[in-house]
Amino acid sequence: MNGTMDGNAWTGSVENIYSQVANSWDKAKQEMGTVNLLVTGKTGSGKSTLINAVFRKEMARAGIGRPVTQETKLYEDPDLPLRIYDTKGLELGSSTQAETMAGIRELIREKWKTRDENQFIHAIWYCVNCGTNRVEEKELEWINSLCAMGEAGVPVIVVLTQVFRKKVAKELEEVIDRELAGKPFYEGCFPLLAVADEEDPEGHPAFGLNALVEKTYLVIPSSRKAAFVNAQGVSIDAKAEAARKYIKGYILSSFGTGFAPLPLSDAPLLIANEIAMCTHMTAIFGIALDEKLIASIVTALVGVSAATIGGKTAVSGIMKLIPGPGTILGGIVSGMTAATLTAALGQVYIAVLEQIARGQLKKEDLNSETFKDQLRQMMKAEMDRKAKPKTAEK
Numbered sequence: 001m002n003g004t005m006d007g008n009a010w011t012g013s014v015e016n017i018y019s020q021v022a023n024s025w026d027k028a029k030q031e032m033g034t035v036n037l038l039v040t041g042k043t044g045s046g047k048s049t050l051i052n053a054v055f056r057k058e059m060a061r062a063g064i065g066r067p068v069t070q071e072t073k074l075y076e077d078p079d080l081p082l083r084i085y086d087t088k089g090l091e092l093g094s095s096t097q098a099e100t101m102a103g104i105r106e107l108i109r110e111k112w113k114t115r116d117e118n119q120f121i122h123a124i125w126y127c128v129n130c131g132t133n134r135v136e137e138k139e140l141e142w143i144n145s146l147c148a149m150g151e152a153g154v155p156v157i158v159v160l161t162q163v164f165r166k167k168v169a170k171e172l173e174e175v176i177d178r179e180l181a182g183k184p185f186y187e188g189c190f191p192l193l194a195v196a197d198e199e200d201p202e203g204h205p206a207f208g209l210n211a212l213v214e215k216t217y218l219v220i221p222s223s224r225k226a227a228f229v230n231a232q233g234v235s236i237d238a239k240a241e242a243a244r245k246y247i248k249g250y251i252l253s254s255f256g257t258g259f260a261p262l263p264l265s266d267a268p269l270l271i272a273n274e275i276a277m278c279t280h281m282t283a284i285f286g287i288a289l290d291e292k293l294i295a296s297i298v299t300a301l302v303g304v305s306a307a308t309i310g311g312k313t314a315v316s317g318i319m320k321l322i323p324g325p326g327t328i329l330g331g332i333v334s335g336m337t338a339a340t341l342t343a344a345l346g347q348v349y350i351a352v353l354e355q356i357a358r359g360q361l362k363k364e365d366l367n368s369e370t371f372k373d374q375l376r377q378m379m380k381a382e383m384d385r386k387a388k389p390k391t392a393e394k
């Protein structure tokens, strides 16, 4: 490596680090693309409630959303890599029903014809209200027709909504499964209660969102998984998992399979890489963090780890420009492989993101000394853990 990474020129100024962070942010968002979901089902089945419970923002506010056709509205938010098509009209008179269904099928086919992955519908959630205790013949017919889109086909997940009685849900699930089993795009039936009802005398808790999110994650194309993970707010585990996978890919592509130690002179480049990696993981998590904050966390971690392991002080002029404690990265790079450092740093950074996502850590705390101490301890533990089992990693 020689001063460029992923085509980003490195000149070593602080401004440059920040602009690199901004670049990696844009790049991460671009790579992530958009995931498009079609949510359908009869009126009152709970589509809007479901959408709002799964995604990080209240997407489906009543009345807002751009009409795509008379029956379909599009919800999008500039901060989320997600578009939701919300349909209605299936409950109306039979001529309208037929029109609505034809319109939905047409929309799917039209998007598929664009040959643009960002435009495709990637999954369908068909909502059936469990509260009505039955699923109509007509609905089974519609689900069937959504599963029969041929080459334009999209995974169809049936969502049993408003499940206050699991026994009823089980029965409906069996009817639906029996009808649809073996259909090419049918991906199963998921009972849930998106939101607990405050007035429910039995106090049923919300359930089932996680299973739906996991299933959806599995059935959408791999190129859309990062976007979906970012947009959903149900499973922090899914976010951590996706970020962990990203570290692995990142280490392989950045350092090669040989995990060769970097020469001392590449230390600033390494830091720039770590920052790029962390920015990307922040984007996967769907957390908005200031570029200065990301840079300061990363440099704190790198500086800390060097102090922990090495002992050698080799602060290059460029390192002094980087905010955060004086870094002695040179000691590390010769003492350990950059890959190990990257892996440890990635793990600790994910733990930080998880804490933020779970609301255990506030963004305001990220600059505090207490937090830096916590980082130091986490990084040391991770480095110790990584250093132990392996046979002398040079």
Ligand SMILES: Nc1nc2c(ncn2[C@@H]2O[C@H](COP(=O)(O)OP(=O)(O)OP(=O)(O)O)[C@@H](O)[C@H]2O)c(=O)[nH]1
Pocket (backbone or CB within 6 Å): 042, 043, 044, 045, 046, 047, 048, 049, 050, 087, 088, 161, 162, 192, 193, 194, 195, 196, 197, 198
């Ligand atoms: N407590 C609780 N109520 C729900 C849930 N899902 C739906 N409801 C209620 O059912 C009603 C209809 O839900 P919506 O989410 O508006 O249904 P929709 O499918 O978007 O309806 P339309 O937009 O009219 O097609 C509302 O009064 C919701 O509060 C749920 O998971 N829990």
Ligand SMILES: [Mg+2]
Pocket (backbone or CB within 6 Å): 047, 048, 049, 060
């Ligand atoms: Mg609605």
